[in-house]
Amino acid sequence: MIPETADSRAGPDIPDYLIVGQGLAGSVLALLMRRRGLRFRVVDNANPSGATRVAAGILNPVTGRKIVKSWRADESLPSAFAFYREAERELGVGLLGERIIHRYLVTGNEREIWRRKRDQEGWGSLTSPLPEEARPGFRGGLQGFRIHGGGILDAPGFVEAVGLLLLREGNLLRAELPVESIRISTAGVEWEGVRARRVIFCEGHRASRNPLFSWLPFRHAKGETLTLRWDGPCDDRIHNFGKWLFPLGGGEARAGSTFKWADLTETTTDAGRAEILDGLARVLPVQPEVIGQRAGIRPILKDSRPVAGLHPGHPNAGIFNGLGSKGVSLAPLFAEQFLNHLESGGPLDDEIDARRNL
Ligand SMILES: Cc1cc2nc3c(=O)[nH]c(=O)nc-3n(C[C@H](O)[C@H](O)[C@H](O)COP(=O)(O)OP(=O)(O)OC[C@H]3O[C@@H](n4cnc5c(N)ncnc54)[C@H](O)[C@@H]3O)c2cc1C
Structure with missing residues (x-):
């Protein structure tokens, strides 16, 4: 300078x-x-x-392995929805969708955490039970709940x-x-x-x-995502199971993401791809075809x-x-x-x- x-x-x-x-x-x-x-x-x-x-653009009021309300969600989410709705008008493009998030509890530990937390006060209308018939295309027997008040912004x-x-x-x-x-x-x-x-x-x-x-x-973290060929249900749900997956329409879906502190390059890796596919295997009965992969670095303190x-x-x-x-x-x-x-x-x-x- x-x-x-x-x-x-x-x-x-x-x-x-x-x-x-x-x-x-x-x-x-x-x-x-x-x-x-x-x-x-x-x-x-x-x-x-x-x-x-490279961001997925997910807005999620309930996150993490410990299943907690996202930091400052009560203020940040209404502010974000209002801001991007106004931006859609200014920019003349559709960018934002409200989405229901299906949270699958794939480990015994997560199921136990949710069993203890689900009846606590404070969730309000943020969560509701996830009925069996709401999961076509996914493995049978998955337990979980629905999260309301989330969405996706087309961030790119x-x-x-x-x-x-x-x-x-x-x-x-x-x-x-x-x-x-x-x-x-x-x-x-x-x-x-x-x-x-x-x-x-x-x-x-x-x-x-x-x-x-x-x-x-700073303590940045690299993340990778996959674009998949998708012949599963083309609904507008976000599926969250430690990793996430959502249909993009046109026979494609996006899945992610990894979280790595050590490798701060912006290049995709075989290990990143394998980690996301392993995560998908917990909830999908067949492995989808990978047609794209991206990497970026989240700026974090x-x-x-x-x-x-x-x-x-x-x-x-x-x-x-x-x-x-x-x-x-x-x-x-x-x-x-x-x-x-x-x-x-x-x-x-x-x-x-x-x-x-x-
Ligand atoms: C894989 C992945 C998935 C993610 N998914 C989500 C998600 O679902 N939901 C969510 O909320 N967040 C998500 N994020 C996080 C989100 O992407 C970041 O919080 C956010 O994009 C950070 O924005 P930024 O503007 O700070 O940084 P950036 O988007 O990196 O923007 C910085 C810009 O500045 C430019 N620049 C830097 N220095 C200079 C310079 N000296 N001269 C000129 N240009 C310069 C860069 O090229 C870049 O264009 C994800 C991130 C990753 C990596």
Whole structure:
């Protein structure tokens, strides 16, 4: 990064923000800025393996082996559904579907956890029994329950459509922004003739290489998914059994995903494919044909919470990241909160504030 200088003073008519990265984080932030009439530019290098471009896009209010309500689900899911519905209108494309999730309890431990938890208060209308006849195409005898209030966002379609809108309006540059080449001063930021009041980095897992924010305790995780030929029922259910599976229509289905901390390459692996197929074998009577495989890296902090805030030494540089494996649900709520913070000094929740890591 080029150090602060007096010559990069921001003028009165320059954009308010320069956003680096147009995955989920950058796209949601950009749309919110657009809704508020703020002026911004986005720079993105269109990496086809960016996490959002391989994400399944599932919104799930009840998750994990321990079967718990997803963190902040009561606020984040309504906020996410409202945000993406509005985005569908702005972008002129269908992206979001409400979905029932079938959760299969494939281990004795999971069945025991659910036996203890199912009658507890707090589930409200989130879960209901899963009748035997609701599982055509799956192994007989599977136990489980239904989860209500979930859905799927076409996450790659969302970033694609936002990118097209921003390009049309002259607000997106398809380029790599090497962080060392950005000039940050007390008055504003400048990169290759693009000037703004502030820069917000939404670089996904690449943030670990950003000298401004590499002090954050990142612990990214690689994930892989498979595209399958599918002649099972073409309903709109999501099937969850440690792994997940959902029909895509047109004789295809998607299944995933793996979760690996050590290998942070964006390439697919035989081991990833085998792990997903092993998971599928627990619930499907026959092995489906694999017709595609993808890999990406989920940007995660050690405490598995999102991160938002301004740099402690450079108040014109901020970050929005750490969306982990639930970015689709979490991004709208926390992008809105971050923008309130940036524009009017509104509070950031302690749990997402970048300063928690100082
Ligand atoms: C296999 C898999 C399945 C997933 N499934 C789900 C799911 O079902 N539900 C869910 O909610 N989440 C899911 N996720 C997680 C979700 O994908 C992430 O939370 C989210 O996409 C992160 O978005 P991001 O914008 O932070 O990062 P990214 O999507 O990686 O976006 C960062 C963008 O910035 C660009 N960039 C970075 N640095 C620069 C630079 N210096 N100059 C220019 N461009 C730059 C990158 O190329 C990229 O386009 C999944 C992830 C994986 C890997």
